[in-house]
Amino acid sequence: LKGKTALVTGASRGIGRAIALEFAGEGVDVAVNCSSSVAEAEKVAQKIKKLGRKSIVIQADVSNKDSVKKMIEKVVKEFGRIDILVNNAGIATVSPSEKLEEKVWRRGIDVMLTGVFFCSQAAGKIMIEQKSGKIINIASINGIVAFPERACYSSAKAGVIALTKVLSSEWAKYNINVNAVAPGYVETDLVRNLVTQGTLDLDELAGRTPNGKLAKTGDISNTVVF
Numbered sequence: 001l002k003g004k005t006a007l008v009t010g011a012s013r014g015i016g017r018a019i020a021l022e023f024a025g026e027g028v029d030v031a032v033n034c035s036s037s038v039a040e041a042e043k044v045a046q047k048i049k050k051l052g053r054k055s056i057v058i059q060a061d062v063s064n065k066d067s068v069k070k071m072i073e074k075v076v077k078e079f080g081r082i083d084i085l086v087n088n089a090g091i092a093t094v095s096p097s098e099k100l101e102e103k104v105w106r107r108g109i110d111v112m113l114t115g116v117f118f119c120s121q122a123a124g125k126i127m128i129e130q131k132s133g134k135i136i137n138i139a140s141i142n143g144i145v146a147f148p149e150r151a152c153y154s155s156a157k158a159g160v161i162a163l164t165k166v167l168s169s170e171w172a173k174y175n176i177n178v179n180a181v182a183p184g185y186v187e188t189d190l191v192r193n194l195v196t197q198g199t200l201d202l203d204e205l206a207g208r209t210p211n212g213k214l215a216k217t218g219d220i221s222n223t224v225v226f
């Protein structure tokens, strides 16, 4: 991986931050995308630079096509190419289906499905020219199995899994690999906020797994880098 370049969306914290740092540790220059937490993203970029790699912070909402286009252009301008795209940005949209508000549904699908498509399309155009690239989408176990109150989240993540399969079959001829990683529950702010709201119970979740533990961000970043 030494000398490769990557863009990780939603990399100011949580799983995205761990992925960005893990890639940097493997010799990759990393563009750190964030939607609003620029100060946090800058801290991640500083850590990457301390590891001896280049890093830039790009503030962009992945659901905005124009912003995504500019973000990919900036990566190519600063790094010369884009070898790896990790579509990690995500939000929680837990609600009983009968009460799920239209704006929550639309925002969830916009960020977690349409955003993955916009970023993949913009980066894919460059990767097709390069005749190489890797796209890794962070899906979720919720895209495969049913959990109550996850109508929007599960639909978006199931869509990401389907999109991953379509893109991988379509772009394999350009030497582009498209894969998805579908984590179970991982200890991050996203999960901690749901615990605070009383939506999730950490002990109950840990009890569902054979080893009685939630995943750590490093378990997911390892897999993505692999």
Ligand code: NAD
Binding pocket: 009, 010, 011, 012, 013, 014, 015, 016, 033, 034, 035, 036, 037, 060, 061, 062, 063, 087, 088, 089, 090, 091, 111, 115, 138, 139, 140, 141, 182, 183, 184, 185, 186, 187, 188, 189, 190, 191
């Ligand atoms: P998190 O809330 O800690 O981080 C999500 C990141 O995405 C944040 O930095 C946030 O600012 C960013 N983001 C949100 N909307 C964005 C937008 N429109 N444009 C750009 N960035 C945006 O969450 P996390 O737990 O680290 O989740 C990361 C990914 O992993 C998400 O896609 C999530 O659905 C998925 N996931 C998480 C878990 C879990 O248990 N934590 C399990 C399975 C999948």
